[in-house]
Amino acid sequence: MVSPRDGRQPDSPWTSRRRLLRRAGVGATVGLAGCTSLLSRPTGYDRPQADFDPEVLPYDETYPGDGVTMFRRGLRRLGYYPDAVVPDAVTVDWQRPVNYDDHTAAKASPRPTPDGGTVLIPSDTGRVHAVTPTGEQRWTAETGATRMGIHGTPTIVDGIAFIGGYDGDLYAFDVETGETVWRTRRWALDGSIAIGSSPAYWDGVVYVVAEYSTPDAGTMWAIDAETGRPMWCDDRLLGMPHPSTAIDPVSERLVTGSNDGVVYCWEFPSMEFAWEFQTDGHVKGTTPLYDGSAFVGSWDGNVYRLDLEDGAERWRFETGEVVMSNPGIDPDAGVVYVGGDDHRVHALDADTGEELWARNVGGHVIGSLTVTAESVLVGSYDAHLYALDKGTGTVRWRVRNNGHVTSEAVPHDGRIFYAERAVFSGERDGNDEPVAETPGHAYCLVPDE
DSSP states (O other), X not given: OBOOOSOOOTTXXXXXXXXXXXXXXXXXXXXXXXXXXXXXXXXXXXXXXXXXXXXXXOTTOSSSSSSEEOTXXXXXXXXXXXXXXXXXXEEEEEEEEEEOOOOOSOOOOOEEOTTSSOEEEEOTTSEEEEEOXXXXXXXXXXXXXXXXXXXXXXXXXXXXXXEEOTTSOEEEEETTTOOEEEEEOGGGGTSOOBOOSOOEEETTEEEEEEEETTTTEEEEEEEETTTOOEEEEEOOOBSOOOSOOEEETTTTEEEEEOTTSEEEEEEXXXXXXXXXXXXSSOOOSXXXXXXXXXXXXXXXXXXXXXXXXXOOEEEEEEOSSOOOSBOEEETTTTEEEEEOTTSEEEEEETXXXXXXXXXXOSSOOOSBOEEESSEEEEEOTTSEEEEEETTTOOEEEEEEOSSOBOSOOEEETTEEEEEBOOEEESOOBTTBOOEEEEOEEEEEEEEOO
């Protein structure tokens, strides 16, 4: 299963075919790390591994320093909010329509700014909405992603929000005004057709995965956060990757997965390739990193624990159905929470993979599981958001919504923000398309007192 390697040779059949197709399609020239770019070659990335001495980053922190927040709360993508207390009962404080597309990928998650004064809500129309925590509109920014929109979640760094779209472009917005700071066009990213993943950020660099077609493939990019200029890339990914990049600076590893069923790992920050691990199904969920390991859900029905050092399999847990969700991890308890197409949330011992409990939540779970002080928040295809007791799986409460709840539920300052998919009638058949009966909404829950 494990296949460490230093990188594809320039004359490998796959690399030659892929580069030939790209050159034929965009007339590009060959850049670094096997990547091509029509407008600019990736350059300027020089981060030796030997000089990297990161400060210890505790698991309850998201990033060393203030002013940074991102999808799943932090670099390791644990979905862990240890200071958040989920109330015994909740009510909907406000809701607003944001999603209208029938694309079944998990919807983008609302993201509060580090100070909590603004909540950014990307939509599958290609717009980014900025609202106050109480729901008042601040601004709306347009992108070129008018088809299938935005499915990633913004990374916010010192007042700048980084987000990619299904137009293949990467954007930086001023959080205060909504103005575009820079926009990296798809042709500067080798003709990417989409960026469905959520960016990661470290020390002035944005790390993001872009998708390509003819053939289906992906590229890991390092982008200068100040200018939007590509600095480095690696195009070894096959399939069209959706997972967001996870980084553990203490283990010195960066990880992502792809539709080819492979988990890819690089040394961090040098970005020398470390290893890959092949599963027997798509890897669409973001991979949290904890205790020197990556925790991976696959469409082959298994959840894996892989050693970050060499990619060796430590254990696997079989659910029997597709696992697409983003697992949540409680690092204090050493428990992994993951959902799947078996309609269940499973609590697994992180050391052994032993199942501690399972809870049926009435529908597929394809989005993110959020772990708080006492609860696990999880959205279901049965149109509910659930709060489960972290220790037993007992349902504390559930909230009825309109469509499938597939975003991360984000607790912040006594409120819970999340989004859903629109409700459709009909199926795609020839030239016919499903009809949106009710748009997907973004929600804010508050304690029901």
